[in-house]
Amino acid sequence: MSATFPFDSRAARKQMNQASEEGSVKIEARGQILLIAIDRPRKLNGFSAKMLTELAQAYERLEKDPSMFCGLLYAEGANFTSGIDLAKFVDKMARGQRALPFPEGKIDPCSLRRPFRTTPLVVAVQGICFTIGIELMLAADVVVAADDCRFAQLEVKRGIMTAGGPTIRMVERAGWGNAMRYLLTGDEFDAATAFRLGLVQEVVPAGTQFDRALNIAERSAAQAPLAVSATIENARTAVELGPEAAVAQIIPTQQRLLASEDAKEGVRSFVERRVAKFVGK
Template identity: 45%
Template structure:
């Protein structure tokens, strides 16, 4: 395999799955190989009950320079995402839906598909040196990884159009003001992401997944429908071993040890 083909690294730390974009010589630009490997890695994460939180980060100085259009353009007409219903689409625009939390940690260049990847995450950490740009209109295409929906939802119509229609770049402070990222850090973003992932991994896994599902309902359903579904998520939790552990830990004034059961 050519070293220029993209892939992702995998590392497990306790209940945390670290997924690293690894095409440093191309500033981690997404080719079809890296898209496929990232899909596979997220599917592995979703299928492994021992893993409670995933972090997507990047090797090298840059998160991603965006899409490798030279390699991807011939494939775009037929689609570059897997149509396998068992595979997770990292951008969440089609296929199997992710049920477990993901944190994205970015630095350096975070262009196009990189922004869309963090918009589909649950928490996004950016180093203060991060440069963002949604430049598809400058390449003759439109954002097709979710920005036309999620950028607008996060930033509001006119704020999103300011960048979607021009392709202009912006910095981490602006990204934070647009609600695209959760936090700005001066340290390596993976360091901060790991702290947050450890907090998530200590919580009850089934409760985390239920909270995530209920919150996602709020973005896709109206308020009344979202509220009506809350009990569907709560009732199964009440019969779990974890809810009993949570109560006992509170009574005994100790840290709970959740098993995801």
């Protein structure tokens, strides 16, 4: 006997297909690492509004879940991302709204406003990595690139300016001339150039970028989470407010850390000559 369902199966299939077409951002907890996957390979992992919302939710989970000690952002398929569907966002931009729908008061994946992410994030990129792909990787902490990467910040070719941070971070990492060489032309550059300019930290054979990024994430997750977060915060203070402001944080931050369970465990493991087991408290 065939099963019957109290709904229109064609409508359900259409709804499912539409959701599939819009893509998704998937998360998976692997031990103390939160895997964040961009999943729309048939569309070169181009970001839909739905995916941008889910990305922000994933970053919020990474920051707020005390069991997650590190994050790893990666993409399914042959490419990291071709960018966003610009035609669907220009009206918002013209009205003075941010193009990327990251909720106020929540973690911004591009790290352009508070609250900032303090949980470390590693990114693995491959194939096409355009516009928001560069913005996301520059807002992360460590980037592993496959040697087949093609990078481009294409906004000037569309009559607009990049809004996710490269005008700040590419200049900061690569220097004015090196950054403007690509920001003002929209030209593509390869993984070797990205490494030379300090935009990525390692270049590996295509197909191995995820495993290498996971190894780095695991090494970070094995350290004391409070100390790792404090390191990120102090470095960010130095970049934003200058060395003097960062120096002023050192003693009170060390005092706070030394009162933690993890610092006590760290000292015990040193004395006992064993690997420390940190709990994030």
